[in-house]
Amino acid sequence: MQWVSGAVYGVVLLAGLYYVFAGLGESDPPRVAGFVASIAALFALDAIERRHPGLWLLITKSALFFVVVALDESGLSRVLFVLVPFAAYLAFGRTAGLVLGGLCLALLVTGFMVWVPGWYQDADYVSDVLMFAMGLILALAMAEVATRERRASARIAELSVAAERTRLARDIHDSLGHHLTAVSIQLEKASAFAGRDPAVAEQALADARESVANALDDVRTSVRTLRPRTLVDALTGLDVALSVDGEEPDLDSATVTTLFRAAQEAITNARRHGDADQVAVAVTFGKADTRLVVTDDGRGFRTESARGGFGLLGLKERAALVGGMVTVDSAPGAGTRVAVTVPR
Structure with missing residues (x-):
């Protein structure tokens, strides 16, 4: 699911640049440069998170989201906050994801109430809130699917281990057990014929040695192939x-x-x-x-x-x-x- 955040960053970047270069907003080079640099920093943090996940990265990215929103004139970058509960859900569980999702929605509504009086009577702002809520729902649903897939993979791994143990037990019973049974029979035969027919006893001992060698070969093969490269x-x-x-x-x-x-x-x-x-x-x-x-x-x-x-x-x-x-x-x-x- 790492591709999700990267895709969102890319869409936000393209929308912000299009808004500026299409003349839909004021062209402020330092502001545009800061916007692009902030998006680049988010990509870099994602790369770090793949190797060293942690709470501090989530907090840092959330802070960068505020920076991007402040620098973006298109307003689309608010969608970045959908990634906060998504990442929290994957890292810390359902409760963390739901709590942060509600908090992000509350922050958006609060911001409109403070900076946009009467926003609830403007169809554009109401639409923004509804779309943001839908985005949160979809993000949390994707996180739930990813979590279940992760659990299923872990379960399959456990079943694979159990199946491997069963296989090894069967191998020991069918192969090594067969050889040991043969050795036991041949040794009894050698003991029984030792005084009556030394040639038969000697042949029985030779057969026993061959069975032991075969058993050792089977053991070496199993050990060598337990974890094939x-x-x-x-x-x-x-x-x-x-x-x-x-x-x-x-x-x-x-x-x-x-x-x-x-x-x-x-x-x-x-x-x-x-x-x-x-x-x-x-x-x-x-x-x-x-x-x-x-x-x-x-x-x-x-x-x-x-x-x-x-x-x-x-x-x-x-x-x-x-x-x-x-x-x-x-x-x-x-x-x-x-x-x-x-x-x-």
Whole structure:
């Protein structure tokens, strides 16, 4: 919502200059220069506020609004005060925004009462008050929408964290748990055959060592990809055929994690459940979305009978958290194609 204040400053600047250069008011160069400098100062304060927000900036901008109003002959600059409750709402909450909105409206009416006797009988001044009130209402409504969007984003982030924890728990259960179970069985076998058949016992120990190595590889892969820097970097470590179309944009971490985990899930399903020999991942970075497609030559399955199986439900839920969608095409003996599309 930072663009709102900048747009208002620009409109006020153009209106003030037009009023002067169109001959609608007296041309006073020092006054015009002060007006332009004050607007420039407001732009500068907005830039500072993006990096260091605080109450003192709101107070400073409000003081500058008075300066601009005093220097502007068009009278349109009064609209700047609509930004005071708007900014207060975003920074300090609904109560602060509503209180300051009422205060700004009261100041405008008071000013008319002091400097414009009988203003309430002049259609222009009454119109100014009504338009200012409408501006306040719209500004507060926009602030409310922005606040709700911010809360929704925070909620989505919380849900993403919860989904990631669920995913990690599932990974530990399915991958690491499988390897540890295999190690336990092989060690029991080695113990049972140690005195009767040393060769079988030795082979069981070798199998146990291989399972331990596989478990360590899985752990290293998970740790390395918990926070991938880019999607392509993350996918490169999956040991599958990878093709990339387009240049990767600056994707947010939630989108990168979602697409990477989707690829992991699809690859695991292809190898573990589909007995696939070849798995390929294709990523397309488009103007409107990012699309990831995982294809395999496995045995496939009937999609209508496996909507909640093979991790598909979790995959779809994860994609939905970032506004994405998942499609699965498969048939017995025809392999599987999983496509995940996330909007830019």
